[in-house]
Amino acid sequence: MGTIELREVTKRFGNVLANERVTLRVPRGSIHGIVGENGAGKSTAMKVLFGLYRPDAGSVWLDGRRCIWRSPADAIAAGIGMVHQHFLLAGPCSGLDNVILGAEPRRRGLIDRTEARRRLEELSAQYGLAVDWERPVEALPVGMQQRVEILKLLFRDASILIFDEPTAVLTPQETSDLFSNLRRLRDQGKTILLVTHKLKEVMALTGTVTILRAGRVMGERQTARTNPQELADLMVGRKAVLQVQVSAGHPKAEPAIEVSHLTLAAHHFTRSSWAARRHGGMPKICPAERPRLRDVTFSVRRGELVGLAGVEGNGQSDLIRALLNPASSHCRTSGSVKFLGQDVTGWPAARIRALGIGVVPEDRLEQGLVPCWSIEDNFLLGRQRQAEFNRLGLLRRAAVRTSTLREMERYDVRPLNPDLPAEKLSGGNQQKLVLARELEQQPSVLLIAQPTRGVDVGAIEFIHRRLLRARDAGTGILLVSSDLDEILVLSDRVLVMYEGRILAEYGRGQVSERELGLKMGGA
Amino acid sequence: MTRIGLSNSGLGSPFGFRLSAFGFSLLRSGLALGLGLGLGLAVTWIAGENPWHVLVILARGAFGSRYDSGMTLFYATPLVFTGLSVAVAFHAGLFNIGAEGQLLMGALAAAAIGAVWPGLGSPWAVVAASVGALVAGGFWGAIPGWLRARRGSHEVINTIMLNFIAAGLASYVTLYLLRNTASQNPETRPVGNSYLVHQFACFAGAPVSLALPLALLAALAVWFVLWRTALGFELRVVGQSESAAQSAGINPARIRLLAMTAAGALAGLVGIGEVLGNAGRFRLDFSPEYGFIGIAVALLGRNHPAGIVAAALLFGALHKGATALDLETDHVTREVSLVFQGLVILCVCADGLWTWIKRPSPGQTDAGLAPAPLERLTT
Numbered sequence: 001m002g003t004i005e006l007r008e009v010t011k012r013f014g015n016v017l018a019n020e021r022v023t024l025r026v027p028r029g030s031i032h033g034i035v036g037e038n039g040a041g042k043s044t045a046m047k048v049l050f051g052l053y054r055p056d057a058g059s060v061w062l063d064g065r066r067c068i069w070r071s072p073a074d075a076i077a078a079g080i081g082m083v084h085q086h087f088l089l090a091g092p093c094s095g096l097d098n099v100i101l102g103a104e105p106r107r108r109g110l111i112d113r114t115e116a117r118r119r120l121e122e123l124s125a126q127y128g129l130a131v132d133w134e135r136p137v138e139a140l141p142v143g144m145q146q147r148v149e150i151l152k153l154l155f156r157d158a159s160i161l162i163f164d165e166p167t168a169v170l171t172p173q174e175t176s177d178l179f180s181n182l183r184r185l186r187d188q189g190k191t192i193l194l195v196t197h198k199l200k201e202v203m204a205l206t207g208t209v210t211i212l213r214a215g216r217v218m219g220e221r222q223t224a225r226t227n228p229q230e231l232a233d234l235m236v237g238r239k240a241v242l243q244v245q246v247s248a249g250h251p252k253a254e255p256a257i258e259v260s261h262l263t264l265a266a267h268h269f270t271r272s273s274w275a276a277r278r279h280g281g282m283p284k285i286c287p288a289e290r291p292r293l294r295d296v297t298f299s300v301r302r303g304e305l306v307g308l309a310g311v312e313g314n315g316q317s318d319l320i321r322a323l324l325n326p327a328s329s330h331c332r333t334s335g336s337v338k339f340l341g342q343d344v345t346g347w348p349a350a351r352i353r354a355l356g357i358g359v360v361p362e363d364r365l366e367q368g369l370v371p372c373w374s375i376e377d378n379f380l381l382g383r384q385r386q387a388e389f390n391r392l393g394l395l396r397r398a399a400v401r402t403s404t405l406r407e408m409e410r411y412d413v414r415p416l417n418p419d420l421p422a423e424k425l426s427g428g429n430q431q432k433l434v435l436a437r438e439l440e441q442q443p444s445v446l447l448i449a450q451p452t453r454g455v456d457v458g459a460i461e462f463i464h465r466r467l468l469r470a471r472d473a474g475t476g477i478l479l480v481s482s483d484l485d486e487i488l489v490l491s492d493r494v495l496v497m498y499e500g501r502i503l504a505e506y507g508r509g510q511v512s513e514r515e516l517g518l519k520m521g522g523a
Numbered sequence: 524m525t526r527i528g529l530s531n532s533g534l535g536s537p538f539g540f541r542l543s544a545f546g547f548s549l550l551r552s553g554l555a556l557g558l559g560l561g562l563g564l565a566v567t568w569i570a571g572e573n574p575w576h577v578l579v580i581l582a583r584g585a586f587g588s589r590y591d592s593g594m595t596l597f598y599a600t601p602l603v604f605t606g607l608s609v610a611v612a613f614h615a616g617l618f619n620i621g622a623e624g625q626l627l628m629g630a631l632a633a634a635a636i637g638a639v640w641p642g643l644g645s646p647w648a649v650v651a652a653s654v655g656a657l658v659a660g661g662f663w664g665a666i667p668g669w670l671r672a673r674r675g676s677h678e679v680i681n682t683i684m685l686n687f688i689a690a691g692l693a694s695y696v697t698l699y700l701l702r703n704t705a706s707q708n709p710e711t712r713p714v715g716n717s718y719l720v721h722q723f724a725c726f727a728g729a730p731v732s733l734a735l736p737l738a739l740l741a742a743l744a745v746w747f748v749l750w751r752t753a754l755g756f757e758l759r760v761v762g763q764s765e766s767a768a769q770s771a772g773i774n775p776a777r778i779r780l781l782a783m784t785a786a787g788a789l790a791g792l793v794g795i796g797e798v799l800g801n802a803g804r805f806r807l808d809f810s811p812e813y814g815f816i817g818i819a820v821a822l823l824g825r826n827h828p829a830g831i832v833a834a835a836l837l838f839g840a841l842h843k844g845a846t847a848l849d850l851e852t853d854h855v856t857r858e859v860s861l862v863f864q865g866l867v868i869l870c871v872c873a874d875g876l877w878t879w880i881k882r883p884s885p886g887q888t889d890a891g892l893a894p895a896p897l898e899r900l901t902t
Contacts (some may be wrong), residue, residue, distance in 0.1 A: 324770070351774035367770040370763045381760060382771030384753040393752050 002028045002063035004049070004191060006162055009058035011044050020215045021058065026208075026291070028063075028159070031182060031192045033202040033223070036212035037235055037456040038426030039414070042195045044214070046162050049193075050082045051075035075263030082162040085454065088143050091138035095131050095148045098122065099155050101397045102422070128184055142312070143174030150181070161185065162193045167201060168454045171311045171482055172517060179205055182247075196454040197235070199228040213237055217312055236458050244464045248508055249492040251304035255341055256476020262335035264293035264318055264500070293318055294500040296335070302444065305467065305477040307491030309484065311520050315500035316480045317362060320447055322338040323478075324349050324359065342498050344523050353382065358443030360434050362450040362480070364427070368434045371423035375413070378422045379404040379437050403440070411436035412462065428459030435463060439470055446470060449480040464490060484513050498522045547714060551885030552830065552871070558871030563863035571854040576609050584847025591847075593729025597801070599839030600731075601626065601793040601810070603738035605817025606824060606831035608664075608744050608790040612678075613826050614749055615782030616762035621667060621682025621789040623814025625660040629695050630792025632659030633798040634805030637714025638701050648717040653795050660791015661784045668783025670830050672776035678783065686814070709807040721797045732800025734792075738835075741789060742828035758782055790814060810841065819868040834863035842865060854898070 005024045011019040019041045026032040036042045047053045049060055051069030060067045062078060062102050069075045072082075089098050096117060105115045117133065124131060129147045139146055153161055163182075164439060167175045180206060182192055193198050194206060202222060211218040211234040218234045232240035289471065293315050300306045310316055322331040326345045344352050353359070359382075361367035369378050380400050383389055383435050404418045411432045413425070422430060431451065438446065451467070452460045471477055481487050487494055496510060496519045498506040504519050511519075564574035587594045603624040612619035632655040643651060667681035669758055694709075701711035720733045749755035759777040762769045768775050816838055823837070824830030845860035854861075 190536055312766060324772075348774060350772040350774065351768065359770055361770045364764075366764070367766045370760060370767050373763065377756075381767065382773075384756045390753050395751055395756060397751075418654065 001064070003061075004028070004193075005061040006045060006049060007059050007061060007169050008371060009045060009048050009055045009060075011041075011048060011053055013053050019048070019055070022215070022217055024210055024217070026191060026193065026420055028191045028420055029186060029189050030207045031186050031194060031205055032194060033206035033209035034212065035197055035199065035202055035209060035231060035235055037197060037458050038428040039214075040212040040235070040456075041215040042212055043164060045170070046082065046164060046193065046195055048082055049075070055170075057500060068136075070286070076156060076158070077207050079157060079159040080162065081156065081158030081160065083146065083149045083153065083166060085165040085168055087128070087135045087149050089145060089148060092136050095137055095140065095144075095151075096133040098137055098148055099152045104154055120155065125150060127154065127181065127188065129181060135403045141189075143170055146174075146178065147181070148169070150185075159189070160191045162194070164195045164196065165197075165454060166194070167196070169199065172484065173311065173521070174365055175201075177454065182219060185191075199231050199457070202231065203228060208410065211235055216340050224395040232457055235456075238458060241461050244461055245463075246468060246489055248281070249304050249317060250493065251301040252474060254302045255299055255338070256304070257298075257300040257304045257478060258321075258476040259299065259342075260297045260324070260336050262293050262319070262322055262337065264315075264331065265333045292500050293322060293332075296502055298495055298502055298505070300445070300476045300478050301478045303471060303474045305471045305479060305490055306492045307487035308478060308480045308497055309487045309494055309499035309520055310480075310482070312482050314497050314520075315498055315516070319497070320359075320449055320480065324357075325354060325364045326352075350385070354385075356441070356444040358438035358441060358446040358448075360431075360438055360446070360448040360451060362453070364430050365423070369430060370421045372421050374416040374419050375422055375425070375433060376400060377407065378433060379407065379418070381437070383437070383441065405439050407436040408433070413465075426456075427451060427454040428456045431455050431458060431463065435466060439466060442473070443470075443475055446475050446477045448477060450482065451479070452481075452483065452486060484516055488513060488516065496520055552825065552834075555871045555873070556823070556867065559867035562870065563866045564815055566862055567848075567852075567855050570859050572852050577852065577855060580851050581841075581844035583844075584851070585844040587847075588727065588729040589725065590729050591843060593723075593726025593731045595836070595839045595843045596726070596731050596735055597796075598842045599835040600735050600738045601799045601813040602816055602820050602835035602838050603742060603832055604789050604793045605740055605813050606820030606835050607828060608786040608814075609817050610822035610824070610826040610828070610830055610831060611745060611749070611758075611789060612664075612782055612786040613821060614755075614762045615758045615779055617668075617671070617678050617779060617782060617786075618763070618781065619664070619682055619786045619790075620679055620818070621664065621685050621814070622817045623810065624682070624686035624814060625663040625787040625790035626793035626810060626814055627662040627686075627689045627693045629656035629660035630794030630797050630809070631711075631805050631863055632656050632694055632791070633794040634711045634714060635696065637718040637798065637803070638712040641715030641718075643715060643717055645717045648715060649720055649799060651739070652714070652718055653792075655787045656791045656794035656798075658791070660794070661788035664787015664790070666782065668780040668787075668825040671718060671783070672780045682871075694807060697805060699803075703804060710802075711805040713804045714798065718799055719803055722797070722800065730801040731791070732796055734796030734800045737792065737795065739832065741792065742832050745789070746828040754781075764805065765834065790817070790869055795875075813829070818867070823871040838864075845863060 006024040009019050009022045010017070022041065022045050024045065028035070034042050034045065039141065041162045044053060046381070048055050051072040051074055060069065067078060090101065099120060100111070100116045104111045105119070106112060107115070123129070131144055131147050131151060132140060137148055150161070166178060185348065186192055196202060206223045208220060209223055209226070209231065210220045211231060213235060217285065221231070229240070265284060279399070296319060298306070308316055308319070318331070323337055324454065325331045326337040327347060338341060338344065339352065339355050339357060342355065365371050370381065380389060380395070384395065388403070389396050403419060405416070408416055408418065413429050413436065422433065425433065435451070437451055441484055448467070451463050467477060467479070479487070479490060492508050494506045494516065495502050498520065499522065564577060567572045567577045577834065584591060586592050605626060608622045608720055609619050633652040634657045636652045637648070648873055663685060666685060667678045670676045670681050671678045697709055697711050703710050703712045722730055722732045749759060757768070757773045758778050758781070760771065761775045765775050768778070793813060798805060802809065819839055820831055820834045823834035824832070845864055848855045848860045851859045
């Protein structure tokens with residue numbers, strides 16, 4: 001039986017030791033988990049294996065032979081494939097074109113689509129990966145996009161598949177589909193390396209697991225002989241808190257958000273996604289038949305945390321947009337939105353934000369940050385008009401710097417260097433940066449979407465604590481999340497959204513995870 | 524489109540030591556320029572001249588005398604304005620191809636005001652004509668800005684089309700409404716004497732006027748607004764990421780309209796140097812495509828005002844020097860000198876060339892696929 005090995009791999013970025021003598025040994029035909037906090041060096045190790053990085057010391061071995069990758073092309077030729085957290089797909093092209101891109105079967109110099117199709121359908125049947133081959137990938141559900149990515153690797157005869165945080169963008173249903181697909185792949189002899197920080201997934205799927213912390217291997221465990229608590233402790237390096245103790249909120253009488261009969265007709269979204277995006281930052285996937293908002297009515301009081309549960313694409317993102325841009329007909333056809341008792345219908349977004357409305361958007365890199373800008377500039381984003389940082393239209397750079405440093409320390413954003421571009425931060429630190437920016441303004445209302453997506457254990461705990469603290473200080477919070485645990489633990493009330501409607505409402509502790517899951521499916 | 528600007532980081536270090544963002548840009552521009560000059564000289568060599576000789580004539584033509592230096596500065600001044608115009612739009616994520624039309628409108632407005640009210644009193648005449656240039660250019664920039672903001676139609680197409688309209692409009696006004704009947708050339712009636720601004724005497728007759736300090740002032744103002752004010756911050760956010768701008772409560776449509784208006788106004792200011800500081804009238808075809816060279820100036824200057832001033836000076840010198848080549852050599856004709864200038868612009872614009880020269884150590888590049896193929900090329 002062959003093995004995939006990293007031997008004593010060391011990789012240094014400037015002063016940061018990303019990997020220090022990382023050794024990893026995975027027998028073929030197994031699922032191996034690699035867990036660790038953000039910045040622990042998981043991705044670096046995988047990129048060394050995949051040939052994206054050259055190790056400073058140490059080596060990669062396949063089946064007992066030493067391999068030196070000059071580029072990922074070499075690794076791919078040796079049968080290694082990687083599914084990145086952010087898919088590398090050409091949106092407007094069909095699934096078929098995406099898969100064959102760069103490995104086109106040819107006949108007399110022309111692309112042989114029939115042959116490609118035949119081979120793909122064979123693969124698709126063999127591994128049970130159903131894909132709609134004809135539609136543009138951007139119009140496919142995220143789970144199917146991921147299957148396109150997997151088939152891309154299989155089409156290139158990959159036998160070792162690396163998955164970097166594969167469930168970060170998936171719904172619960174899609175996640176369980178992915179898991180059965182991964183098991184099937186393993187049963188057919190593929191080797192799977194699963195990079196994740198979700199312990200639940202590691203426990204459910206892997207045979208063995210390697211724990212990394214601060215660039216070093218902290219241990220290797222048989223999954224059957226360990227438990228989430230032990231793994232978490234190894235990852236964090238101290239006794240980890242997996243479940244934050246949550247006391248019920250004490251909502252005040254004042255309303256924070258009041259939404260009544262908010263409706264958004266689907267026909268506003270029938271133009272092409274390209275045009276729509278340029279106009280109002282619409283979602284990338286917006287076929288006309290998708291549900292929008294239908295007669296949405298709810299309220300959130302000050303000091304209350306209301307969770308909005310639902311499978312992604314059921315109108316949650318539209319709702320957030322409608323709350324922030326109630327004037328735009330792309331966001332709202334009828335109905336009214338009130339913040340703090342004020343009817344803001346017809347207000348521009350900037351004026352609404354000035355009421356004291358904080359927003360943590362679902363997509364940090366796309367909406368929450370300017371990735372190539374410094375942490376300091378990102379900290380200023382959206383606050384450039386506030387008196388603290390602005391005098392008669394001029395920016396007070398010194399005040400920005402002081403404030404950035406102070407909040408980076410308070411929110412534990414690492415590394416503590418405000419000049420670093422935000423894109424160099426790990427997901428958890430990026431999220432802490434956004435959260436620091438929004439919470440530091442002590443907002444009366446906070447709209448927060450997917451706060452812990454792609455965020456590690458330690459940071460999740462931290463973010464949850466901060467949210468609860470803000471709630472207790474009187475902030476009215478609307479939490480949109482597709483993570484059921486998160487919703488159930490944090491929310492004082494839970495709303496379930498399905499096809500643009502609020503389908504159900506539960507008080508704290510009134511609903512089980514199972515029941516909520518079913519409701520999210522429209523039952 | 525690659526993102527260019529001093530605010531960008533992500534610096535690889537090609538020589539084993541770390542460069543500041545500024546030094547890095549400078550190095551990059553310098554290399555592009557060197558390559559362009561080298562290729563250009565190679566062309567003159569093929570044409571049958573000694574490249575060293577060509578280089579000497581170029582330098583002497585551009586800086587050989589006070590007059591020559593003055594002419595270099597005179598050519599550079601409009602390029603500062605158009606370079607800034609392109610850069611301001613670029614920072615807002617817009618590509619202003621319309622500086623040529625905007626400067627025509629600016630110059631035309633200044634000349635028209637001067638021709639219609641020649642008797643206006645001394646300080647007011649200059650103020651009126653300058654404001655006219657500013658407003659006319661701004662208006663011409665605002666049109667594509669508005670179309671982009673409200674209708675989503677692309678500013679590249681619209682600015683190109685508006686260049687044609689501006690050229691047509693300028694011809695019409697010059698030939699039919701304000702024609703100078705005393706001259707054989709297509710030009711408007713001269714403006715009143717009170718409109719003419721001071722020319723610096725130290726350049727031995729080269730028409731270097733107050734437009735030059737105005738251009739430097741404009742560069743300073745652009746830098747200040749972009750990097751020191753909330754408005755400039757918002758403009759740059761929109762240029763980087765529309766969705767981030769939106770969730771920060773910034774209205775991208777408003778910013779775009781503003782940016783294009785400002786870009787147009789900057790280009791319109793070219794009219795001051797030409798009409799009030801040089802010709803005293805609007806001459807059709809006065810611009811050797813300052814608007815388009817402005818794009819190259821902004822690119823070479825990395826969209827930073829200081830870089831733009833330097834790049835404008837360089838292109839001014841190249842323009843002046845190339846004129847001398849035409850006169851003083853046998854084989855380098857006007858056409859060859861145009862090829863020469865074109866090659867320099869081409870190298871400057873081919874930003875991607877840099878990635879061939881740069882060899883990133885994987886540690887200093889982004890986690891992505893991009894560096895890998897390069898490694899293969901260089902090892």
